[in-house]
Amino acid sequence: xxxxxxxxxxxxxxxxxxxxxxxxxxxxxxxxxxxxxxxxxxxxxxxxxxxxxxxxxxxxxxxxxxxxxxxxxxxxxxxxxxxxxxxxxxxxxxxxxxxxxxxxxxxxxxxxxxxxxxxxxxxxxxxxxxxxxxxxxxxxxxxxxxxxxxxxxxxxxxxxxxxxxxxxxxxxxxxxxxxxxxxxxxxxxxxxxxxxxxxxxxxxxxxxxxxxxxxxxxxxxxxxxxxxxxxxxxxxxxxxxxxxxxxxxxxxxxxxxxxxxxxxxxxxxxxxxxxxxxxxxxxxxxxxxxxxxxxxxxxxxxxxxxxxxxxxxxxxxxxxxxxxxxxxxxxxxxxxxxxxxxxxxxxxxxxxxxxxxxxxxxxxxxxxxxxxxxxxxxxxxxxxxxxxxxxxxxxxxxxxxxxxxxxxxxxxxxxxxxxxxxxxxxxxxxxxxxxxxxxx
Amino acid sequence: xxxxxxxxxxxxxxxxxxxxxxxxxxxxxxxxxxxxxxxxxxxxxxxxxxxxxxxxxxxxxxxxxxxxxxxxxxxxxxxxxxxxxxxxxxxxxxxxxxxxxxxxxxxxxxxxxxxxxxxxxxxxxxxxxxxxxxxxxxxxxxxxxxxxxxxxxxxxxxxxxxxxxxxxxxxxxxxxxxxxxxxxxxxxxxxxxxxxxxxxxxxxxxxxxxxxxxxxxxxxxxxxxxxxxxxxxxxxxxxxxxxxxxxxxxxxxxxxxxxxxxxxxxxxxxxxxxxxxxxxxxxxxxxxxxxxxxxxxxxxxxxxxxxxxxxxxxxxxxxxxxxxxxxxxxxxxxxxxxxxxxxxxxxxxxxxxxxxxxxxxxxxxxxxxxxxxxxxxxxxxxxxxxxxxxxxxxxxxxxxxxxxxxxxxxxxxxxxxxxxxxxxxxxxxxxxxxxxxxxx
Numbered sequence: 117x118x119x120x121x122x123x124x125x126x127x128x129x130x131x132x133x134x135x136x137x138x139x140x141x142x143x144x145x146x147x148x149x150x151x152x153x154x155x156x157x158x159x160x161x162x163x164x165x166x167x168x169x170x171x172x173x174x175x176x177x178x179x180x181x182x183x184x185x186x187x188x189x190x191x192x193x194x195x196x197x198x199x200x201x202x203x204x205x206x207x208x209x210x211x212x213x214x215x216x217x218x219x220x221x222x223x224x225x226x227x228x229x230x231x232x233x234x235x236x237x238x239x240x241x242x243x244x245x246x247x248x249x250x251x252x253x254x255x256x257x258x259x260x261x262x263x264x265x266x267x268x269x270x271x272x273x274x275x276x277x278x279x280x281x282x283x284x285x286x287x288x289x290x291x292x293x294x295x296x297x298x299x300x301x302x303x304x305x306x307x308x309x310x311x312x313x314x315x316x317x318x319x320x321x322x323x324x325x326x327x328x329x330x331x332x333x334x335x336x337x338x339x340x341x342x343x344x345x346x347x348x349x350x351x352x353x354x355x356x357x358x359x360x361x362x363x364x365x366x367x368x369x370x371x372x373x374x375x376x377x378x379x380x381x382x383x384x385x386x387x388x389x390x391x392x393x394x395x396x397x398x399x400x401x402x403x404x405x406x407x408x409x410x411x412x413x414x415x416x417x418x419x420x421x422x423x424x425x426x427x428x429x430x431x432x433x434x435x436x437x438x439x440x441x442x443x444x445x446x447x448x449x450x451x452x453x454x455x456x457x458x459x460x461x462x463x464x465x466x467x468x469x470x471x472x473x474x475x476x477x478x479x480x481x482x483x484x485x486x487x488x489x490x491x492x493x494x495x496x497x498x499x500x501x502x503x504x505x506x507x508x509x510x511x512x513x514x515x516x517x518x519x520x521x522x523x524x525x526x527x528x529x530x531x532x533x534x535x536x537x538x539x540x541x542x543x544x545x546x547x548x549x550x551x552x553x554x555x556x
Numbered sequence: 557x558x559x560x561x562x563x564x565x566x567x568x569x570x571x572x573x574x575x576x577x578x579x580x581x582x583x584x585x586x587x588x589x590x591x592x593x594x595x596x597x598x599x600x601x602x603x604x605x606x607x608x609x610x611x612x613x614x615x616x617x618x619x620x621x622x623x624x625x626x627x628x629x630x631x632x633x634x635x636x637x638x639x640x641x642x643x644x645x646x647x648x649x650x651x652x653x654x655x656x657x658x659x660x661x662x663x664x665x666x667x668x669x670x671x672x673x674x675x676x677x678x679x680x681x682x683x684x685x686x687x688x689x690x691x692x693x694x695x696x697x698x699x700x701x702x703x704x705x706x707x708x709x710x711x712x713x714x715x716x717x718x719x720x721x722x723x724x725x726x727x728x729x730x731x732x733x734x735x736x737x738x739x740x741x742x743x744x745x746x747x748x749x750x751x752x753x754x755x756x757x758x759x760x761x762x763x764x765x766x767x768x769x770x771x772x773x774x775x776x777x778x779x780x781x782x783x784x785x786x787x788x789x790x791x792x793x794x795x796x797x798x799x800x801x802x803x804x805x806x807x808x809x810x811x812x813x814x815x816x817x818x819x820x821x822x823x824x825x826x827x828x829x830x831x832x833x834x835x836x837x838x839x840x841x842x843x844x845x846x847x848x849x850x851x852x853x854x855x856x857x858x859x860x861x862x863x864x865x866x867x868x869x870x871x872x873x874x875x876x877x878x879x880x881x882x883x884x885x886x887x888x889x890x891x892x893x894x895x896x897x898x899x900x901x902x903x904x905x906x907x908x909x910x911x912x913x914x915x916x917x918x919x920x921x922x923x924x925x926x927x928x929x930x931x932x933x934x935x936x937x938x939x940x941x942x943x944x945x946x947x948x949x950x951x952x953x954x955x956x957x958x959x960x961x962x963x964x965x966x967x968x969x970x971x972x973x974x975x976x977x978x979x980x981x982x983x984x985x986x987x988x989x990x991x992x993x994x995x996x
Contacts, residue, residue: 144711144853155710157891252708258854260700260708267707267884268692268700270595271584271874396860399839413584413871414698417861420836421854431853434711442891444707447882451597 122197122441126159129437130190132212133203134167134183136310137226137253139174140430141200146176152434156441164190191215198440200433201225210234213249217241222445224436226253226429232327232343235334235455243456248449250436255328256281256405258428259421260435265335265409266448272411274336276376278555281328283403283423284312284319285351285371289388290401293359293368299352311403311424322348322371322386329373329386334454336409337375337382340461347467348386353550358477361505361521362390365475368398369552381463383470389553390475390523396420468530473502473554475523478539479546482509482518486544490522493542497535499527517546523554562637562881566599569877570630572652573643574607574623576750577666577693579614580870581640586616592874596881604630631655638880640873641665650674653689657681662885664876666693666869672767672783675774675895683896688889690876695768696721696845698868699861700875705775705849706888712851714776716816718995721768723843723863724752724759725791725811729828730841733799733808739792751843751864762788762811762826769813769826774894776849777815777822780901787907788826793990798917801945801961802830805915808838809992821903823910829993830915830963836860908970913942913994915963918979919986922949922958926984930962933982937975939967957986963994 129145131138145152145162152160163182170183187208190196199216201223203209209230216223218241225231231238231251242249252262256279280286284306291302303320306312318324326348333339351371362369367390376383391398396418400406405423410416422428439445453459480486487504494501505521524532536549569585571578585592585602592600603622610623627648630636639656641663643649649670656663658681665671671678671691682689692702696719720726724746731742743760746752758764766788773779791811802809807830816823831838836858840846845863850856862868879885893899920926927944934941945961964972976989 140853148711148713151711151713155891258851259857260704263703263708264700267879268703268875269871270878271588271591271871273588273591396836396839399836411698411871413580413867413874415862415865415868417699417859419857419859421857425855427853428855431709431711431851434853435708438710439707442887444884444887447884447887451595451882 122158122443124158126161127198127441128161128163128196129198129200130164130166130196131162131200131202132166132187133201134165134170134174135202136426137429137433138165138167138202139176140426141202141433142178143176144430144434146178152438155438158441160437160441163196166190187212191219196221198222198224198437200437201227202433203227205229206233210238213238214241217245217247220245220247222247222440223249224433224440225249225251226433228254228324228327228331232330236340236457239455240457242449248440248445250440250445251331252436253429253432255331256407256421257423257425258431259405259407259419259423260432261332261407261419262335264419265332266452269409269411269414269417272413274377275410275412276374277332277336277407277409278397279329279332279373279407280370280397280400280405281373281423282319282325282371283405284316285325286400286405287311287403288320289351289354289369289371292354292356295356295359298356299354320352321350325371325373325386329375329384332373332407333375333382333384335452337377337462338459339375339382339384339464340455340457340459341384341464346384346386349388351388353548354388354552357519358550358552361477362475364505365390365503365523366393367391367554368393370397370400372397372553372555378465378471380469381465383465385467385470387553389555392556395555468528468533470529471526472529473524473526474532475521475552475554477550478520478522479517480520481544481546482516483544487520489542489544490520490539493538494524494535497531499531499535500525562598562883564598566601567638567881568601568603568636569638569640570604570606570636571602571640571642572606572627573641574605574610574614575642576866577869577873578605578607578642579616580866581642581873582618583616584870584874586618592878595878598881600877600881603636606630627652627655631659636661638662638664638877640877641667642873643667645669646673650678653678654681657685657687660685660687662687662880663689664873664880665689665691666873668694668764668767668771672770676780676897679895680897682889688880688885690880690885691771692876693869693872695771696847696861697863697865698871699845699847699859699863700872701772701847701859702775704859705772706892709849709851709854709857712853714817715850715852716814717772717776717847717849718837719769719772719813719847720810720837720840720845721813721863722759722765722811723845724756725765726840726845727751727843728760729791729794729809729811732794732796735796735799738796739794760792761790765811765813765826769815769824772813772847773815773822773824775892777817777902778899779815779822779824779904780895780897780899781824781904786824786826789828791828793988794828794992797959798990798992801917802915804945805830805943805963806833807831807994808833810837810840812837812995818905820909821905823905825907825910827993829995832996835995908968910969911966912969913964913966914972915961915992915994917990918960918962919957920960921984921986922956923984927960929982929984930960930979933978934964934975937971939971939975940965
């Protein structure tokens with residue numbers, strides 16, 4: 117099996133999953149077929165759309181016979197050359213992709229969870245059957261970031277990738293930053309606007325971001341790492357007050373996915389982070405995504421765009437379909453040899469050995485000696501304080517507790533986590549310490 | 557002649573032009589050969605570097621026999637498969653590229669002037685000899701913008717491209733905006749830092765930007781247009797005072813290259829423009845380049861990075877070398893069929909028919925009735941005033957003249973230019989009117 121199948125004049129494709137993105141892809145394929153023909157020199161025909169629900173009305177008129185529920189009949193149709201997987205989640209998406217590959221079809225998918233979880237299996241299967249998997253839409257929707265990493269930036273050794281990859285979290289943080297919205301209201305608003313799922317847990321707890329980060333790290337650094345092993349912190353513990361203090365210190369708060377090369381290996385983590393106001397990532401608002409890549413030759417390159425949504429994601433999916441038909445995907449797929457468990461991965465740094473600055477918010481009893489105790493714990497672990505804020509209480513009726521903000525100089529992560537454990541045992545501490553990272 | 561030449565294990569390449577960028581390319585090819593091997597699966601060997609000057613010491617040690625002055629011997633060497641043209645300018649770059657193509661070699665170039673001026677001839681020659689031309693480095697240096705337009709965004713119909721493509725101008729504007737630097741001093745500083753040429757005329761008068769714009773417009777819109785026919789205005793007439801007024805109105809001043817689809821065709825122009833503060837283009841500082849693309853599916857995508865400099869440009873050049881070796885360039889080159897004079901171009905709108913808002917700065921005699929006269933001329937041509945600023949004179953000794961700022965609502969360009977001609981004939985006008993565009 118090779119490239120020759122795409123010398124045909126008409127390419128038949130099938131779509132699995134007829135939700136929001138699927139409808140977007142179908143819209144472009146049916147309403148703008150000329151565009152795809154112009155880009156490929158071939159007619160691309162969407163012959164089947166498989167979904168378990170084919171009765172709900174979608175925002176598009178389809179020729180009769182296109183909708184079906186019997187995926188197996190599509191896998192076994194030798195006329196269909198490309199399967200577009202837009203079901204999302206792990207199963208049946210995984211099985212469907214494997215069946216497509218086994219049946220000699222190339223795959224285009226927007227499924228970051230699937231790639232992050234089963235990359236090794238899926239890519240090995242594609243290689244075994246001489247097929248390809250394209251997945252630009254899995255990370256940052258319409259932003260052509262995987263394409264840039266796979267092709268144009270290949271002459272670089274990368275130093276870091278810093279990215280805002282979860283639009284829901286970024287929308288929530290943007291709303292809270294405006295000062296008028298609580299975390300809870302911002303989540304509700306994100307749901308109302310269709311950014312957040314009914315259950316937004318995987319968006320706000322960093323799961324979605326960490327899955328995308330491992331994909332970026334595979335492409336940018338050759339990191340073959342399970343997403344579960346990457347430290348992640350979500351945005352749930354952030355409060356309006358943190359935005360005020362961040363602003364006072366010259367920062368904004370973003371949920372950053374970070375891959376950074378250092379002497380001890382690759383640091384990978386997802387964390388709410390104070391980002392300096394003049395960093396372009398600080399200005400990414402609402403549901404936008406953005407990626408900042410630093411390479412040894414190119415310097416800093418910054419990409420921003422819509423990371424989700426029907427048409428931006430469909431734009432990436434169809435870009436992949438075009439690349440697959442033209443054979444660009446095959447070249448890239450075979451050269452990069454991604455998710456090859458036989459290939460040595462870059463060394464991944466143990467989280468305890470990360471170095472970085474932190475922002476710590478304490479709720480403490482307003483009594484003499486508290487600061488002395490806190491600084492004693494930090495100093496004992498070799499953590500030095502960079503700045504401190506304590507305002508007079510706004511709420512005059514509650515003079516027993518106060519909020520204390522500390523930022524630290526660069527400290528070893530293991531020491532910082534140990535410090536937080538010890539600090540939370542101090543009798544003067546009221547509740548958990550909120551810890552954010554700080555980046556210049 | 558076809559792709560098969562790159563199934564060899566060792567690919568020999570030659571470099572033409574051993575200046576700043578050439579040295580950067582040589583550095584990566586000699587010092588990081590492993591990286592190119594990893595990206596291509598082949599050994600890439602830089603066997604010849606041609607320059608008329610091979611005695612000046614560069615910042616790199618070369619194996620003996622690599623440097624040469626006899627380009628013709630390189631063209632006729634059948635072992636050399638790729639020629640990298642980094643001479644710049646029109647001749648001998650044009651002749652060299654033609655000789656390379658005629659001799660069956662693929663070409664990688666960073667030369668925007670050459671592509672903008674001779675695109676039709678060069679691309680026809682490449683097609684005739686079954687070869688390719690890659691030119692990512694010609695626009696925005698290290699930013700993979702041509703790659704994005706040629707591949708990942710192909711499922712879109714573009715609505716607009718707005719770009720900051722001249723780093724020198726952007727650096728000068730950034731320095732002037734800080735309020736402490738005059739135009740003249742900013743130019744000197746840009747020269748000292750190596751951003752501006754000894755003769756920066758083509759940077760500051762918009763020539764460089766307009767050449768890059770026509771390349772972007774060819775890729776994004778299929779516009780086949782001579783760069784000389786595109787209206788351009790440089791930054792020479794901007795003064796510190798304009799930044800102050802722009803700020804007062806909520807804008808920054810950028811030299812924008814604009815391609816925008818409208819009902820009457822494609823609007824193309826390069827002009828200093830007031831850009832709203834919250835537009836990401838407004839925040840692009842110093843020598844950075846940036847491109848904002850709006851597509852009907854992807855929405856707005858924004859790219860920012862270093863548009864010039866030794867290593868960022870070398871990153872793009874080597875990305876093209878890798879694409880050429882792997883065959884991605886050939887696929888893209890043959891599918892897009894760029895600069896084909898037989899292909900109908902998108903309709904280009906006549907400059908007179910552009911519609912847009914303007915900023916006008918008048919130096920006028922401080923006497924009654926001036927505003928009445930100005931508004932009479934504008935009103936007579938159907939141009940309506942959106943805002944007006946006149947401050948009390950700072951310089952109390954000169955009370956005879958004053959500065960007047962007007963912004964207009966959307967107006968037809970032909971009417972606006974006619975208005976400027978008529979206004980400059982008013983006896984109260986002192987000197988030329990400074991006109992900038994205004995964008996939201």
